[in-house]
Amino acid sequence: MEIVRENFQRELPYIKEAINECEFIAIDAEFSGLHTEPNRRTQNTTLEEGYGDLRKSASKFLTIQIGISTFKFDPSNGSYLAKPFNVFVFPTTLTGYSPQGRCFLTEASSLDFLAKNRFDFNKWVYQGVHYMTKDEEEIYARERTKAVNNEMDNIDVDAANTVWLQDVIRRIGEWKDSKNALNFINIQTNNAYQRRLVYQEVRRYWPTELNARGQGGHINITKITEKELEIQQQQRQSDLQRDIESSRGFREVIDILSACKKPIVGHNIVVDLAYILSQFVGPLPPTVEGYKKMIHKTFPTVMDTKYVSYTANALKGLAFDSSLGGLENMVGTINFMGCPRISKHQRYLSRDLSHEAGYDAYITGSIMIRMLALIAKNEVPDSTPLIKLDIENKKNSQNEKRPHSSKDSKAFKAPKKNVESKKAATSTPPPAPVAAPVPAPVPAAPKKFSYADIVHRQRAPVAAAAPAVVAPTPAPVVVAVVEEEEEEDMEESESSESDYDYIQESDFPVHEKPFSWQSPSVTTLQNVLHWGRSSHGCINLVSS
Missing domain, CATH: 3.30.1370.50 (R3H-like domain)
Structure with a gap:
């Protein structure tokens, strides 16, 4: 959804609702410039030097477009629902007049880049949403x-x-x-x-x-x-x-994002945060430690797709290009089959709007979902899929709680196994005719059954099985039974995959969240921001 001055107040309640109901938020921003002078950062640039340049740029250039995309998991179909917002912001007052003395710089290369990507400068100036910083609001x-x-x-x-x-x-x-x-x-x-x-x-x-x-x-x-x-x-x-x-204008949205305490996701987000904080919250602190505290106070949980892509063990060697487009291509490969899909907003169904802030925020959040889903999948021993492992655990726990024998636990396969037992009986006939034991009646399994049906059968009283008095069975027959059980075990191992497919279709819930924000593999990737070409490599927001 595109947000401009004329529809901002009307759409603000919808933005609030999307933020309140979502699981996390992805952000992206476009700027009027990035460098006040030629970029000279190298591997030898210190963290303080790099931050000094970033602070200077964030105080002189403007954030001119901000993208926000909320993501909410839908258990009914196992996908994520995305709600992207693309907002033009311009430094005007509520009445549309820019305060005297408010100046900003532009960089020719940045404006040329935006123009080549179809940025609407007229809409930015004439329809950009107004805003005030906290200091300006207090004066007003x-x-x-x-x-x-x-x-x-x-x-x-x-x-x-x-x-x-x-x-x-x-x-x-x-x-x-x-x-x-x-x-x-x-x-x-x-x-x-x-x-x-x-x-x-x-x-x-x-x-x-x-x-x-x-x-x-x-x-x-x-x-x-x-x-x-x-x-x-x-x-x-x-x-x-x-x-x-x-x-307050658009700054009210920033206040809502800060108050919700939900994870904020971005790509190379250290730059976006510097510009957003400087423009909508207040001047950046003079030191890196102060900047880290300012970020952590405003957004307690931050994640950087660029940092995750080259740090997580499950993703090592998968990304050949760490740009946003490169990561988008990476999560579309066969390695990410089975990862959840993300519903695409109708604005982006028929066209690629790369470098529109709302679109880039949507792509950033989609990449993070699929990367974290793959990381969570690789946490499971032997790379067993989460859903399959859960089903097998449930089956094992059912067999442990069932008061019947292993043969009884396979009652729904009885007709097939009776045929196999007849084959075994003809191949090894007893030496003398003996009265065969009368088996307990086995209820016919319905064509389709639910997990609740299985649990109900398990909880049935043991007396319901009504063990009948059976004549002693001669030794040869016992041998035949042992062979039958071995054949049943072999049959179960050969058809285990078909059993899993059958149960997965109707017996167990399959639309579970692919990852948790509180899992160890995810929490270790939080609050660490990629920095770029420098010796330090990243910024840890919670380190002293």
Whole structure:
């Protein structure tokens, strides 16, 4: 979904809902530039030097587009539901005007790169979502509160407007004291300075009797009662609170992401975080340790696809290209067969929108899901699939709890094994006719049965099997039974795969989460960010 200025407030509740219900969030950003000077980072660049360059760039360039994609596991089909949002952000106020003194740099190569990837610069400038940092919001709230409470500081009256202001005060006083005058008077003003003087003098002489309000080139002044004044103050306070909340703009989304405490996923995310924090939270600290604490405080759990791709043992040798496109190709190979699929948003069904922030965030989250699924699969001994191992464990636990013999545990195969026992009987006939034991009646297995049916049979009383008194069986027959059991064991081993397929289809749940964010193999990959071409290699956010 594309988010711009005109639909931001309307779609904000939907963004909040997607963040609250998801399992994790992937982010990506596009910038107006990356380097204030030619990049000279090498293997000998220290961590402090590299961070110094990054901090300088993040404070001068802008984040101009942010992608957020939420991911929620759907147990009904075993896939992940993705909700991507592509947001244009531009440094304007709530009214669409950019504050004075707010400057930023652009880098020709970055703009050229964005243009070649069909970035809409007109939409960015004209429709970019406004925002304020926390410091800017505090200043705005303080000034608006003073205005609402008539606590604005007085300004001096210059000589050029002294006579004009005295005439205005006289006219207002005469109108107020006149019994035949209308309930309002309009005072014409020529500029913002004169409007400020009128507000100031009305507030000074008639704070509880008159109300001044600007209306298209003039000040409209009306008489007001104490009751009306009280209602008006309540309405102003309500409007003030709404204006302050709306002034945050896109920073409110950043606040929601921080408050939800859910994992934040990115590709080479150390750069994205620096720009986002600098632009929407506050100035970056001067040291690396301060930067690490700032990230960890804002987003407690962060994961970097680039770091995971070359660190996890299960992925060693699979990625020949660690770029986002290279990892996307990697997770599409045969090595990742069986990993969960991700539902594709309709915006991305028929076209490739690479380097659109929303699309890249969606791809980043999809790559992380498939990588972590493969890592979790390789945690299982002998590389046995998770679902199959779970089913086998359940089968073993059922056999251990069943009070019958091993032959009884295979009751649903009875018809097939009776045929085999007849073959064994004809091949080794007893030396003398002996009365055969009467077997207990075996219930016919339904064509399709559930796991609950098996458990119900297990929990049936032992007496239900009603062991009948059987005549002693001669030795030759015992030998035949032993051979039959061996054949049954061989038959079970030969058809184990078909048994598993049969049970997997209808007996056991198959749509389980492919990995857990709390598993050891995942937690060891969290809060470590890839850094790039330097001797240190990465940044551990929780190390001292």
